[in-house]
Amino acid sequence: MTHVIQRLGAWTIARVADLGRMLNFLLYAVYVCVADPVRPRHIIKQISFIGAKSSFVIVLTAGFTGMVLGLQGYYTLTKFGSEGMLGVAVALSLIRELGPVLSALMVTGRAGSAITAEIGIMRISEQIDALETMALEPFKYLVSPKLIASLLALPLLCAIFDLVGIWGGYLVGVRLLGVNPGAYFGEMKNSVEWQDVYSGMIKSLSFGVIIAWVCCYKGYYTGHGAEGVSRATTGAVVLSSVLILIWDYFITSVLL
Amino acid sequence: MISLRGVRKWFGSQLVLNGVDLEIPTGEITAIIGPSGEGKSVLLKHMIGLLRPDSGSVQVDGEEITSLGRGGLNRVREKFGMLFQNAALFDSLTVFDNVAFPLQEKTKLTDAEIAQRVREALLHVGLSGVDAKYPDQLSGGMKKRVGLARALLMDPRIILFDEPTTGLDPVMGRGIHHMIKETHAKFGYTAVVVSHEIPEIFDIADRVAVLYRGSIVASGTPEEIKSSSDPMVRQFISGSLEGPIQLEGTMRDEEGFRPV
Ligand SMILES: Nc1ncnc2c1ncn2[C@@H]1O[C@H](COP(=O)(O)OP(=O)(O)OP(=O)(O)O)[C@@H](O)[C@H]1O
Ligand SMILES: [Mg+2]
Numbered sequence: 001m002t003h004v005i006q007r008l009g010a011w012t013i014a015r016v017a018d019l020g021r022m023l024n025f026l027l028y029a030v031y032v033c034v035a036d037p038v039r040p041r042h043i044i045k046q047i048s049f050i051g052a053k054s055s056f057v058i059v060l061t062a063g064f065t066g067m068v069l070g071l072q073g074y075y076t077l078t079k080f081g082s083e084g085m086l087g088v089a090v091a092l093s094l095i096r097e098l099g100p101v102l103s104a105l106m107v108t109g110r111a112g113s114a115i116t117a118e119i120g121i122m123r124i125s126e127q128i129d130a131l132e133t134m135a136l137e138p139f140k141y142l143v144s145p146k147l148i149a150s151l152l153a154l155p156l157l158c159a160i161f162d163l164v165g166i167w168g169g170y171l172v173g174v175r176l177l178g179v180n181p182g183a184y185f186g187e188m189k190n191s192v193e194w195q196d197v198y199s200g201m202i203k204s205l206s207f208g209v210i211i212a213w214v215c216c217y218k219g220y221y222t223g224h225g226a227e228g229v230s231r232a233t234t235g236a237v238v239l240s241s242v243l244i245l246i247w248d249y250f251i252t253s254v255l256l
Numbered sequence: 257m258i259s260l261r262g263v264r265k266w267f268g269s270q271l272v273l274n275g276v277d278l279e280i281p282t283g284e285i286t287a288i289i290g291p292s293g294e295g296k297s298v299l300l301k302h303m304i305g306l307l308r309p310d311s312g313s314v315q316v317d318g319e320e321i322t323s324l325g326r327g328g329l330n331r332v333r334e335k336f337g338m339l340f341q342n343a344a345l346f347d348s349l350t351v352f353d354n355v356a357f358p359l360q361e362k363t364k365l366t367d368a369e370i371a372q373r374v375r376e377a378l379l380h381v382g383l384s385g386v387d388a389k390y391p392d393q394l395s396g397g398m399k400k401r402v403g404l405a406r407a408l409l410m411d412p413r414i415i416l417f418d419e420p421t422t423g424l425d426p427v428m429g430r431g432i433h434h435m436i437k438e439t440h441a442k443f444g445y446t447a448v449v450v451s452h453e454i455p456e457i458f459d460i461a462d463r464v465a466v467l468y469r470g471s472i473v474a475s476g477t478p479e480e481i482k483s484s485s486d487p488m489v490r491q492f493i494s495g496s497l498e499g500p501i502q503l504e505g506t507m508r509d510e511e512g513f514r515p516v
Binding site: 118121122125126127129130132133134135136137 | 301304330331333334336337338342344345347357358361362410
């Protein structure tokens, strides 16, 4: 029995220490971003990787998410005879919730895992040590550009997600199921407020930080060898996704 | 001058350095030799602050580096160049960009000047026409030489070479030794060379230190080491199978030196 309690205690202490190290990592990364500005070309390269190259998968998932929202929304709303509200339902769920969350999850899977693998491999092959011996700050080259790029790219990807999703809802609701197009967009214009867009963007920005933070951290402190890197990568995707969903709940309850 | 006193380093339960005392004189070439896996690379990493000792002191030009923070360490590291045992090239950059990287990041030279210096540095280590290749497209010996070019490029005052010639053919190895000797004569940097090239390393070193079982068991001029009466040193430089150094697993355990 005491054995179990001991193990539990050790586990808890290790997790808390880990959390402290993670917070330190983030604070130091922010400090380096401010104190030692990154060259624009490094940021642009990362925006291209995290943002531009994710846009295809974002468009694809957004299209189908919008279409399924059109179907489900229509099915529910006809029960109350208010299928004219379909545009509002689709737009609000996308802008407030699904756009930021799903785009962040897609980016985690696509770019986040690659970030962890890249930094992890640099760690195990002593490339990070090599940077240090040149008196260069590894965070400036490995973490800052990714943090800034992800902060910029996520809201933009989210905006694309919202637009394409609304268009997907239109395709199914209006073109396929015959909702009045005037009602679809008219009601949307009347009901979606600046506040909704704004809260979605806030979410997106914070998800951008979570992705870069968790994925860089996991790579930076990877385990040994190919297996260590692969474990770090899996861990990064899981932790980043879970944190996104948990943070989403808290930030929603504050922003509502 | 780099001076290490009583440096001890544990990795988990393995005691790798057990009280290393070593002075690296300024402006000389010091060779560190010793059996594989004895901690030579670990020792080099202590000199540049990549590893911190569990106890003991490491001083660079009189400054204690074991207690320095990031800023202080970076200031000390400005004096250093380092060649890693595995070269540690940036694998997503081409050979050219690998060598150019420190110049691009730390100097205000124009692109043309950088290109010029990178070409020269690569030619110096006998490489041409590989600028556009990536590290994984190079042979082991070529990677070593790119790493060497990168380490020499910033004209550092202290250079740590971790096995600069391992993996090179004899002619090329001799060429690299020659180059170290020559650039050293020209720039007068302090060099620490970890090497398994015995006896060739005796020709370029001013001093030799032998690391064995976690401490420096002998040090002195190459002549002193060559004529040493220490049975371990004698066995090691002659490469004989008979003597105190036994291959892994045959003797280690009975000594009880390394708690595993
Ligand atoms: N990061 C590390 N974690 C745990 N153990 C390590 C680490 N680095 C080195 N060691 C151990 O320290 C010992 C010395 O390693 P080191 O690389 O310094 O040997 P070496 O003398 O350079 O050998 P070689 O001549 O083969 O390069 C080895 O037993 C190695 O397993
Ligand atoms: Mg070594």
